[in-house]
Amino acid sequence: MLTITQAFVVLIIFLLIVEFFKLQKARKQFPPGPAPLPLLGNLVHLKFQFHRDLLMELAKTHGNIYTLWFGWAPVIILNGYQAVKDGMTTHPEDVSGRMVSPFFRAMAKGKGIILASGRSWKQQRRFGIMTLRCLGMGKKGLEYRVQEEASHLVDVFVNxxxxxxxxxxxxxxxxxxxxxALVFGYHFSDEDKTFHELISATETLFRFAGSFVHQLYEIFPWLVCRLPGPHKKALSCYDVLSSFARKEIRRHVERGIPDEPQDFIDFYLAEMEKSKDGAKPKYDEDNLVYVINDLFLGGSETSSTTLYWGLLYMVVNPDIQEKVQKELDAVLGPSQLICYEDRRKLPYTNAVVHEIQRFSNIVFVGMPRMCVRDTTLLGFPVKKGTIIMPNIASVLYDPEQWETPRQFNPGHFLDKEGNFIPREAFLPFSAGHRVCLGEHLARTELFIFFANLLRAFTFRLPEGVMKINTEPIFGGTLQPHPYSVCAIPR
Known part of the structure; x- marks a missing residue:
């Protein structure tokens, strides 16, 4: 006779075997990939981490479109420029949904822009783009704000x-x-305690995203959400951002909506007033809170991290730094205001900025998409609700598109005569309907900040420091290991 413990073990083994065969049957409906295990899916193949190089290695075995399983959830991975481009742009509307995973659902409730889907996403994104344009995106007004902040940053290093x-x-x-300035209508000072709290909350969120505990939360939300751990701190940090956004909204409401809106919150509150009589208002305070969070996180973290990598690359490649400075000196006066349009006269500097984005590859996989209807993806039939993940790193490091993909080489964006050439495989902002809505702002910021810094300073390692770590720290974005530099006035 079997004891109760032995019977329980036999039952568990039997259920795991049944689960295994169910998975093998289910995976036949998707592009090929490594065989998943019950409960864990392909986490063993990924060594329990979502690493860009592992995704590219799996593509060598399974092809540039393959399926990974996270528990019972299949995710189709697109690898390499052609697969990502075709997958995101052949039927862009079909793959414009957003996977609202358990953690992100707990965090943002499927609202805002980045983590929203369907009609709500379309409305919020359209309004966001229109409002940012009204506030000067793509125009001289916004460029002046960028120039002001770049000048302030130069002063910080001078001091x-x-x-x-x-x-x-x-x-x-x-x-x-x-x-x-665009969203709230004002700047934060360097010493502002609230701003430091927002930075700390942002850093915690991005460190948690993509971590092992984050992956466990997505697979076993019913269990992990009841346990203590870093997920609790990450969610509380998002609440810090949301609480600040609500305070700003209240401040704007108490002040009253001006006849001519001055910032994003003014525009949104005016739109809320217009639509409040509708059966289902398109615009409400909750959506505004999450849109503000999206704009703050997306408009702060990505560009600043890219520049953080950029200064590191200049220290590691002093010859490239010197060539940028020589071009800046030859084309611009020492006190001339640097404009985004100047990139046309500064092909080498422009190429270096693009190479910083390509090589740092801070968002190594694009945010997961979801099929909103049955479609075809690179010849494979894909059902509505299927999750698609473009491996952006595989595009920016694609050996078929870049001459030296694993080297920092501004020549990727220059022809033989030294003229700047755009590259189709330069997709750091993703592609299709979900392309980054702040792309133009980010491009403007990166060029103007970088050019101002290198015109004013030569960046070197501190005395006695001989080496600097250029490997990334994996998280929501790929961060450099903390480092110090000396900004030597030129």
């Missing part, structure tokens, strides 16, 4: 008088103040 500094905070502060 350091060549002393070593970790440039992470000054970069984040200056970049973030551009989007803060």
């Amino acid at each position: 350091l008088k060549g002393r070593p500094v970790d440039p992470s905070f000054p970069l984040f502060h200056s970049i973030s103040n551009v989007i803060c």
Whole structure:
């Protein structure tokens, strides 16, 4: 006779075997991929981490479109430029949905822009783009804000008088103040305690995203959400951002909506007033809170992290830094205001900025998409509700598209005569209907900030420091290991 314990073990083994065969049957409906295990799916194949190089290695075995399983959830991975481009742009409307995973549902409730889907996403995104244009995106008005913040950042480094500094905070502060001026109508000072709290909350969120505990939460939400751990802190950090957004909304409401809206919140509140009599208002305070969070996170973290990598690459490649400075000196005056349009006269500097984005590859996989209807993806039939994940790293490192994909090489964006050439495989902002809505702002910021910094300073390692770690720290974005530099006035 079997004991109760032995019977329980036999039952568990039997259920796992049944589960295994169910998975093998289910995977026949999707593009090929490594065989999933019960409960864990392909986490063993991924070594329990979502690493860009592992995704590219799996593509060598299974092809540029393959399926990974996270528990019982299949995810189709697109690898390489052609697969990502065709998958995102052949039927862009079909793959414009957003996977609202358990953690992100707990965080943003499927509202806002980045984590929304369907009609709500279309409405919020359309309104966001229109309002940012009204506030000057793509025009001289917004460019002036960027120039102001770049000038302030130069002053910060001047005041350091060549002393070593970790440039992470000054970069984040200056970049973030551009989007803060647009959304809130004012800038934060360097010492503002609230701003430091927002930065700390942002850093915690991005560190948690993509971590092992985050993956466990997505697979076993019913279990992990009841346990203590870093997921609790991440959710509380998002609440910090939401609480600040609500305070700003209340401040705007108490002040009253001006006849001519001055910032994003003014525009949104005016739109809420217009639509309040509708059966289902398109615009409400909850959506505004999450849109503000999206704009703050997306408009601060990505550009500042890219510049953080950029200064690191200049220290590691002093010859490239020197060539940028020579071009800036030859084309621009020492006090001339640098405009985004100047990139046309500065092909080498423009190429270096693009190469910083390509090589740092800070968002190594695009945010997961979801099929909103049955469709075909690279010849494979794909059902509505299927999750699609474009591996952006595989595009920016595609050996068929880049001459030296694993080297920092501004020549990727230059022809033989030294003229700047755009590259189709340059997709750091993703592609299709979900392409980054702040792309133009990010491009403007990166060029103007970078050109201002290198015209004013030469960046070097502190005395006695011989090496610097260029490997990324994996999280919501790929961060450099903390480092210090000396900004030597030129």
